[in-house]
Each structure stands twice: as structure tokens, then as C-alpha cells.
Amino acid sequence: MTDEKCCCGMDATTDANAVPEGKRTEGLVWQYGDERIEYAAAAGHLDIYDPARVLEGKMFNVNYVASSVNGEAVDSSKRPVTFAYNGGPGSASVPINFGGLGPKRVVSEGEKFASASYEVVDNPGTLLRETDLVFLDALGTGWSFVADGYDKKRVYGLEEDARTFCRAIVRWLDENNRWDSPLYIYGESYGTMRSSVLMRYLGEAGVPLAGVVMLSAYFDWSQNLPGNDLYYLGMLPSFASTAQHFGVTGQGVDVDEWFDEASEFTANEYAPSLMKGDRIDPEEKRRVAEKMEHYIGIPADFLLAHNNRIELEDFRANIVRDRGLMCGRLDMRYTETMTLPVQRNTFYFACEDPAAHALEKVWYGAFRSFLRSTLGYVNPAEYRLSVWSEIGIGWNWVHDEPGMDDTKTAAPNLAFDIATALRRSPTTKLAILGGRYDAATPWWNMDHTMSQLFLPAELKSRITYHRYGCGHMAYTDVPTLMQMVDDMREFYAAE
Numbered sequence: 001m002t003d004e005k006c007c008c009g010m011d012a013t014t015d016a017n018a019v020p021e022g023k024r025t026e027g028l029v030w031q032y033g034d035e036r037i038e039y040a041a042a043a044g045h046l047d048i049y050d051p052a053r054v055l056e057g058k059m060f061n062v063n064y065v066a067s068s069v070n071g072e073a074v075d076s077s078k079r080p081v082t083f084a085y086n087g088g089p090g091s092a093s094v095p096i097n098f099g100g101l102g103p104k105r106v107v108s109e110g111e112k113f114a115s116a117s118y119e120v121v122d123n124p125g126t127l128l129r130e131t132d133l134v135f136l137d138a139l140g141t142g143w144s145f146v147a148d149g150y151d152k153k154r155v156y157g158l159e160e161d162a163r164t165f166c167r168a169i170v171r172w173l174d175e176n177n178r179w180d181s182p183l184y185i186y187g188e189s190y191g192t193m194r195s196s197v198l199m200r201y202l203g204e205a206g207v208p209l210a211g212v213v214m215l216s217a218y219f220d221w222s223q224n225l226p227g228n229d230l231y232y233l234g235m236l237p238s239f240a241s242t243a244q245h246f247g248v249t250g251q252g253v254d255v256d257e258w259f260d261e262a263s264e265f266t267a268n269e270y271a272p273s274l275m276k277g278d279r280i281d282p283e284e285k286r287r288v289a290e291k292m293e294h295y296i297g298i299p300a301d302f303l304l305a306h307n308n309r310i311e312l313e314d315f316r317a318n319i320v321r322d323r324g325l326m327c328g329r330l331d332m333r334y335t336e337t338m339t340l341p342v343q344r345n346t347f348y349f350a351c352e353d354p355a356a357h358a359l360e361k362v363w364y365g366a367f368r369s370f371l372r373s374t375l376g377y378v379n380p381a382e383y384r385l386s387v388w389s390e391i392g393i394g395w396n397w398v399h400d401e402p403g404m405d406d407t408k409t410a411a412p413n414l415a416f417d418i419a420t421a422l423r424r425s426p427t428t429k430l431a432i433l434g435g436r437y438d439a440a441t442p443w444w445n446m447d448h449t450m451s452q453l454f455l456p457a458e459l460k461s462r463i464t465y466h467r468y469g470c471g472h473m474a475y476t477d478v479p480t481l482m483q484m485v486d487d488m489r490e491f492y493a494a495e
Contacts, residue, residue: 016148019045019058023377026067030103030122037128038068039103041370043377045143046171048164056150059168060143062093062371063134064103065176077180080131080210080492083169085138087190089161089395090388092142093135096188096215098363100475101127102135104370106362108476111333113354118362120369125481130492131184134172139164140391141384157396158412162197166205173207182210184492189441189472192217196414199421199428200402209421211429211491216472218441219418220449221397222411229274232309234445236270237262239315240295241436242332246320248297255469259436262295263444273308312439313349328355331471332437355471360385419453422462430463431491433484435470435477443467464491 022044244250
């Protein structure tokens with residue numbers, strides 16, 4: 001009698017929680033100019049157990065550990081280790097690995113779409129210069145999964161996810177004997193919301209945290225709710241930069257000066273006008289609309305018809321419509337052909353993002369090739385690159401805000417977690433990075449949220465801000481990537 005096989009080629013009687021054997025390759029070399037790093041790369045799973053010692057899930061990770069840097073042997077007890085991840089919720093960590101921080105990178109050229117004949121090179125902007133790197137895929141993404149029979153509701157949520165990552169980090173430190181190493185976390189997009197809670201949870205778990213990097217940060221979820229005027233305020237400076245990029249407004253003005261000028265208008269004129277609602281004088285309302293047109297290039301009459309509140313999808317659909325194009329969301333500099341008039345579904349349009357279409361496929365291809373060809377790692381399961389429509393839509397946003405009177409909020413402001421973590425650990429460093437052309441996590445909103453914490457000077461001195469000429473995925477922009485090299489070198493070296 002022959003053994004029964006399932007569609008993935010494994011025995012039908014195989015343990016549902018079984019995973020392929022992890023793989024590790026040593027003696028790899030990263031080279032850029034006169035710089036040289038010898039390193040090992042590994043891929044495999046971490047077993048994650050909940051407090052009752054029940055298997056919660058298995059978290060897939062790819063890690064890079066240096067053995068020598070520019071000819072000098074590495075002392076692993078002194079070398080930092082950084083845990084990095086993307087967001088979603090529902091995104092695996094491929095973009096931040098093969099797009100930005102890992103030792104290998106797919107070559108990108110401005111706002112051009114990568115072709116099927118993409119090139120992979122030693123990443124000139126890799127963070128491996130400063131730290132060993134561990135890229136974690138959240139449970140339910142990539143090859144990470146919730147254990148068979150375990151309730152996914154105990155995993156798919158803001159607090160639940162952060163606690164899982166806390167357990168995963170502790171597990172990796174144990175398995176790799178790296179408790180002496182300075183510990184960092186690096187999150188992008190929703191990953192910054194995860195990091196906000198995680199930096200507090202790590203402290204509560206007794207794990208010392210040297211630093212946190214927040215890329216494309218968003219802390220106050222209430223600003224994303226329909227009808228919240230902070231949403232419209234936050235978008236305006238990024239809209240202004242995008243209109244300038246396409247030659248619609250701001251010609252002859254320095255790009256940072258233009259963003260700052262639009263930000264000043266937002267705080268000093270636009271915000272007070274929105275606060276007045278329908279009590280605003282009609283002449284003032286038109287003056288504001290005309291000044292908005294000056295910055296963002298959308299006609300004043302259109303703005304007035306929408307009470308000077310413009311949705312992202314309206315801006316994306318109209319700013320370069322005369323060229324037959326729509327602009328991106330993650331990075332508004334990217335464009336592609338406008339959707340057909342019959343394609344009216346709002347959610348469909350919101351998800352049609354040129355910035356994602358331009359590079360995600362080639363990052364994934366390079367990642368799969370590296371695992372198979374360099375590490376010899378093969379997994380017959382489907383790799384779940386982006387599953388927001390499955391995980392993110394049903395995400396549990398309820399959060400027990402630290403220090404509040406037993407108040408659980410469904411639209412949390414996670415900056416309070418940051419403030420709590422920094423107060424408890426004033427030696428922890430925080431770097432916040434972002435771009436002018438990011439409409440997913442606008443810089444203005446993050447800056448406004450942080451300003452509302454009223455942190456004392458000694459804690460504010462632990463925070464550095466870096467605003468770049470890029471979008472959400474800063475590493476796709478080569479000038480930004482190389483600026484990040486200098487900024488991260490300074491950040492990791494700082495006491």
C-alpha cells in the first residue's frame with residue numbers, strides 16, 4: 001500500500017505543525033567599495049508558546065549574522081542585533097529585507113517599474129554594517145502560521161501580535177545565545193504601531209532595549225477614521241510635495257522649504273478653518289480653498305464642493321488625470337495608467353497602488369531565489385506575502401492604554417506606549433524616519449502626535465527625526481537609502 005500524499009507533497013498523516021528543517025550557510029561575503037563583511041545567513045522557524053506553554057504558532061525568520069567586518073573578527077556579545085519587520089497587518093518582511101536593509105537588494109531606478117530581468121546586488125545601504133539582522137514574519141504571513149487548533153483571535157490583534165513578537169524575540173535570543181548583545185527593533189508602517197507596544201512589552205518582560213527605529217510611522221489610529229479632520233490636515237503637506245513633484249505647484253521652491261511652508265499653512269490657517277465647520281465665513285472658506293489650490297493643485301471650486309476636505313483617492317485620481325495617469329499611495333511619485341471609467345469600486349481603486357506594483361514582485365522573486373539557491377531552504381507551503389484582506393480587515397484594534405482609567409480603546413493612540421516605555425527606560429534611543437511623498441503614514445500626523453506627549457527635554461533628546469525625499473518604503477529611493485546609511489551609523493553609535 002502506497003503512502004497517501006497531500007497536494008504539497010508531504011504525507012497526509014504529517015503533523016499539521018511540522019515545518020521544513022532550517023538551513024544555514026556560512027562564509028557569505030558582502031562587498032561595497034573597500035567595505036567587506038563576512039556573514040552567515042539562516043532561515044527557519046521559531047516555536048512560540050503562550051504563557052500556558054501551549055504552542056501558539058511557528059514564526060518564520062531569515063537572519064544574517066556577521067563573522068568579520070572589514071577584516072576584524074566580530075565579538076557577538078558586543079555586536080547589536082536588530083529585529084526587523086514590515087506591517088500591514090498582514091505583510092511579510094520581504095520588502096524591508098530585499099528592498100532595503102538586508103545584504104542583498106534588488107536594483108531600483110527612481111519611479112520606474114522593475115522588469116522581469118531585475119538585478120540583485122550587494123546592498124549598498126544594508127544595515128548589516130551596524131548590526132546583525134533578524135527579519136521576522138508575523139504569524140499568518142510568509143511561512144509563519146498559527147498552530148493547528150489555536151484560536152486565531154488570540155493572535156490577530158494589536159496587543160496579541162505585539163506579545164507574540166515579544167515571545168519570538170526572547171526565543172531567538174535564547175536559541176542564539178545573544179542576550180549580551182545590544183538589542184534593537186526596526187518596524188515599518190504598521191510595524192511602527194507594533195513597535196510602539198512591543199517596546200513597552202519588552203521592558204515589562206525584562207528585556208533591555210537599546211534602540212527603536214520607526215520607518216513610516218503612524219501612532220494615533222483615530223486620525224485614520226472617516227470624518228476626522230486630523231486626517232485631512234496630515235495629508236495636505238504630502239499632497240503639496242506630490243503636486244510639486246509633478247510640476248503642478250511649487251516650481252522654483254526648494255522641496256523641503258515647500259513642505260515646511262505647506263505644513264505652516266496647515267497648522268496656522270487650514271486647521272483653524274476646519275475647526276469652524278459650517279460656522280466659517282464663506283469668504284474665509286474660499287480664501288482657504290484658493291490657498292489649498294496654490295499648494296496641492298486641486299481646483300478651489302472642487303475643494304469648496306467638498307468643504308475643503310479632500311480624500312486621498314480623489315487626489316490620486318485627479319492630480320495627473322490630464323496625463324491619463326493616477327499616482328500612488330505608498331509613494332505618490334509612482335504612476336500608472338488610470339483605471340477604466342467602469343472600474344468605479346472605491347476599495348478596488350484604493351488598493352491599486354503603482355508604488356506596490358513597481359517592485360513587490362521582484363523583491364519576492366529575489367527572496368525565493370536566495371532561499372533556494374544560497375541557503376538550500378525549500379518549503380512546499382504557500383508563502384503569504386501580503387494578506388491584509390484576510391488578516392487586516394478583521395484585526396482587533398482594542399488596546400488597554402497605559403495609565404488610563406481601565407479604558408480599552410478601539411482607536412488607540414500608541415504614542416502613550418512610547419512615552420511610557422521611554423520613561424521607564426530613558427537610555428533607549430528612538431529614531432523616526434519618513435518621507436514627504438508618503439500618503440499611507442503622513443509625516444505631519446506623526447509629528448503632530450509626538451508633539452502632544454509633552455515629553456521632558458531629557459526624553460526628547462533621545463529621539464531623532466529624519467524626513468527624506470521619498471515615500472513609504474524609503475529604501476526604494478537610492479539617495480534616501482544612502483542617507484539612511486549615515487543616519488543609522490550615527491544612531492547606532494550614539495550612547
